Amino acid sequence: xxxxxxxxxxxxxxxxxxxxxxYLSIKIKIPSVILYILFGIVLAGALSHNELLHFASExxxxxxxxxxxxxxxLSRLGGIAKKIWPAGLIDVLLNLGVVFLLGLLxxxxxxxxxxxxxxxxxxxxxxxxxxxxxxxxxxxxxTEFILGLLIFEDIVAPIVVAVLMGLSAGGDFTSLDxxxxxxKIIALTLGAIFLSKTLFRRFENFLDKIAxxxxxxxxxxxxxxxxxxxxxxxxxxxxxxxxxxxxxLAEINxxxxxxxxxxxxxxxxxxxxxIYFGTTVEFxxxxxxxxxxxxxxxxxxxxxxxxGVIGGRLYGLSKRLSLRAGLSICARGEFSVVIASIATGVIxxxxxxxxxxxxxxGLLIFExxxxxxxxxxxxxQKKPKKDLKVPS
Numbered sequence: 001x002x003x004x005x006x007x008x009x010x011x012x013x014x015x016x017x018x019x020x021x022x023y024l025s026i027k028i029k030i031p032s033v034i035l036y037i038l039f040g041i042v043l044a045g046a047l048s049h050n051e052l053l054h055f056a057s058e059x060x061x062x063x064x065x066x067x068x069x070x071x072x073x074l075s076r077l078g079g080i081a082k083k084i085w086p087a088g089l090i091d092v093l094l095n096l097g098v099v100f101l102l103g104l105l106x107x108x109x110x111x112x113x114x115x116x117x118x119x120x121x122x123x124x125x126x127x128x129x130x131x132x133x134x135x136x137x138x139x140x141x142x143t144e145f146i147l148g149l150l151i152f153e154d155i156v157a158p159i160v161v162a163v164l165m166g167l168s169a170g171g172d173f174t175s176l177d178x179x180x181x182x183x184k185i186i187a188l189t190l191g192a193i194f195l196s197k198t199l200f201r202r203f204e205n206f207l208d209k210i211a212x213x214x215x216x217x218x219x220x221x222x223x224x225x226x227x228x229x230x231x232x233x234x235x236x237x238x239x240x241x242x243x244x245x246x247x248x249l250a251e252i253n254x255x256x257x258x259x260x261x262x263x264x265x266x267x268x269x270x271x272x273x274x275i276y277f278g279t280t281v282e283f284x285x286x287x288x289x290x291x292x293x294x295x296x297x298x299x300x301x302x303x304x305x306x307x308g309v310i311g312g313r314l315y316g317l318s319k320r321l322s323l324r325a326g327l328s329i330c331a332r333g334e335f336s337v338v339i340a341s342i343a344t345g346v347i348x349x350x351x352x353x354x355x356x357x358x359x360x361x362g363l364l365i366f367e368x369x370x371x372x373x374x375x376x377x378x379x380x381q382k383k384p385k386k387d388l389k390v391p392s
Contacts (some may be wrong), residue, residue, distance in 0.1 A: 007052050010047070010050065010052065010053075011052060014047075014053065014272065014275065015268075017039055017275075018036070018271045018272075018275075021035040021036060021039055021271075022271070029134075030360075030363070031124075031126070031127045031130070031331075031333065031359055031363065032271070033124070033126065033127065033274055033333045033334060033337070033359065034356055034359050034360065036271050036274035036275050036278065037274050037275075037277060037278040037281075037337070037352065037355070037356060038278065038356070039275055039278060040274065040275040040276060040277060040278015040279045040280075040281070041278040041279070041281050041352070042278075043275070043278075043279060044278065044279045044280070044281065044282060047275075047276075047279045050276075050279070053272055053275065053276050053279070054276055056269050056272040056276075057269075057272045057273035057275070057276035057277075058238065058273075059221075059225070059265075059269045060266065060268075060269030060270035060271070060272050060273040061238075061239060061242075061270065061273045061338060062224055062225060062228045062238055062239065062241075062242040063221065063224060063242070063262055063265060063266035063269060063270070064242075064266055064270055064273075064334070065158065065228075065239040065240075065242040065243040065246065066224035066228075066242040066243070066245050066246040066262065066266075067246060067259060067262060067263065067266060068154050068243060068246060069242065069243040069244060069245060069246020069247045069248075069249075069250065070246040070247075070249060070250050070255045070258060070259060071151070071246075071250065071255075072151070072154075072155070072246070072247055072250055073247070073250040073251050074193070074247075074251075083148065083315070084145075084148040084149060084151070084152050084315070085152070086311065086314045086315075087145070087148075087149055087152075087307060087310075087311025087312070087314055087315055088149060088152035088153070088156070088311075090306075090307050090310055090311050090314075091121070091149060091152070091153065091307045091311065092121065092156065094303040094306055094307060095117070095120050095121045095300065095303050095304070095307075096114075096117040096118060096120070096121040096160070097117065098299065098303065099113075099116055099117040099120045099121075099296055099299065099300070099303075100113045100114050100116075100117035101113075102292070102295060102296060102299065103116050103117065103292075106289070106291075106292045106295075108292075110167075111164075111167050111168065112343075112347055114163075114164065114167065115164055115339065115340075115342060115343055115347065116296065116347070116350075116351070118157075118160045118161070118164060118339040119332070119336045119339050119340050119343075119351050119354065119355070120296055120300045120303075120332070120336070120354070120358075121153070121156075121157070121160065121335075121336075121339075122153045122156075122157050122332065122335035122336060122339075123149070123150060123153060123304065123329040123330070123331060123332065123333075123362075124331045124332055124333025124334055124335070124336070124359065124362070125150045125153070125154060125333075125334065125335070126333055126334055127331045127333045127359060127362070127363065128146065128150060128328065128329060128331060128366070129147075129150070131328070131331075131363070131366050131367075132146070132328070135366075135367075137328075140321075140324075141317065141321055142312065142317055142321040142322070142324055142325040142328075145308075145311070145312055145315045145317055145321075145325050146325050146328060146329060148315075149307070149311065149329065150329075153335065154243075154335075157239075157335045157338070157339070158237060158239050158240040158243045159185065159240065160339065161237040161239055161240060161338060161339055161342070162181070162185055162231075162236045162237045162240045163178075163181065164237075164339060164342050165235065165236060165237045165342065166178075166181040166235065166236075168342055181235075181236075184234050184235065184236055185236065185240070187234075188230070188231060188234065188236065188240070188241065188244060189244060191244075192227070192244035192245065192247055192248045193247075193248075195248050196247065196248040196249070196250070196251050197251075200248050200249055200251070200252075201251070203249060203252055204252040204253055204254065204257070207252075207257055207258075213261065216261045217261055217262070217265065220249075220258055220261055220262050221262065221265060223245055223248075223249070224242050224245045224246070224262070225242075226245075227241045227242065227244060227245035227248070228241040228242040228245065229241070231244075239338060273337070274334075274337060277337050277340065277341055277352070278352070280341070280348055281348055281349055281351075281352035282348075282349060287349065287350070287353050288346040288347075288349060288350050289346075289350055292350075293350060293353060293354060293357075296354065297354065297357055297358060297361070300330070300332070300358060301330050301358075301361065301362075301365065304326060304329050304330045305323070305326035305327060305330070306326065307326060307329065308322050308323060308324075308325040308326020308327065308328070308329060309322050309323055309326050310322075312325045312326065319377065320373055320377045320380065323372075323373050323376065323377070324369050324370065324373045327365050327366065327368070327369035327372055327373070328365075328366050328369050329362075330358070330361065330362035330365045330366070331358065331359050331361075331362025331363055331365075331366065332354075332355055332358040332359060332362065333355070333359055336351070336354075336355045336358075337355060339351075340352065340355060
């Protein structure tokens with residue numbers, strides 16, 4: 001006889017689990033994303049069809065992409081693209097492109113091969129940025145290149161998700177369907193630009209007039225959910241709509257006002273996305289396609305290192321710094337989970353195992369990146385310190 005727990009009790013237990021896992025991740029220095037996915041896998045039997053968890057997870061991922069979009073006004077997008085695009089293009093070709101071809105060689109169909117290519121493509125922004133901060137490497141010369149590459153991936157990933165959503169709709173996906181899909185993406189983007197230049201042009205002044213913080217939360221989260229929902233209505237991905245919603249407000253002078261309001265809600269809801277993803281991974285028949293899994297794990301590490309080595313040189317970094325950058329961007333995380341959520345059956349299990357394995361391996365390689373670089377190029381010569389005088 002199964003006992004059905006009240007939704008309120010389930011919600012409370014999930015939140016307590018999020019707290020304990022977040023605290024544990026700090027203590028054992030393992031990304032919380034991995035622990036949340038494992039937590040979801042353990043609770044899959046009890047929570048696999050929980051609508052409350054599913055809805056909370058959708059809000060969490062929409063708010064994540066909304067806040068990402070806030071970082072990209074049109075002028076910044078142009079500046080980043082101008083400097084990082086050669087490395088960004090290499091990143092797309094070596095990760096998404098080569099893995100897609102490998103998938104076809106392993107007799108996967110077009111959609112599945114492209115889906116796995118998308119899962120492998122993006123470096124985890126959250127894991128990489130946190131590691132850069134925790135290891136005191138934010139001031140390093142290669143960090144600007146790494147962050148620029150992460151931003152490039154942040155822009156490409158929602159488009160990849162939108163294309164995959166179109167492909168997953170079923171039926172024959174012709175070149176005409178692709179053009180129609182591209183047209184919808186362009187229309188949604190132009191709509192966001194139009195609204196940013198008209199309706200939201202004086203949005204900062206309007207926010208300043210709202211004294212009650214509760215109303216601000218309703219307004220800002222309402223904008224992100226509405227534009228994400230509009231994208232779903234058009235047959236696109238909600239993460240693309242949320243990203244564009246953030247871009248709509250990115251033109252205001254002080255985006256910190258928006259971030260300050262939305263960030264706490266995002267931090268509360270986002271872990272539920274990773275937990276929900278874990279509940280959808282079913283290991284009933286073990287790990288599928290082990291040969292292909294090992295192949296893409298090895299290639300995905302090599303590919304990211306090559307992106308750093310080749311892309312870093314094109315960016316203007318030295319050989320040493322380019323290698324260290326490449327060794328620092330191997331971890332996959334939140335974007336891979338977003339794309340993997342489109343998968344079903346054994347492919348979702350395959351994706352879950354890949355994400356967990358690549359996050360662990362990427363974390364280890366990041367930690368060893370300075371030592372590996374010194375092993376290959378020798379220890380850098382320390383410049384003599386200037387004799388700084390204390391002002392009287």
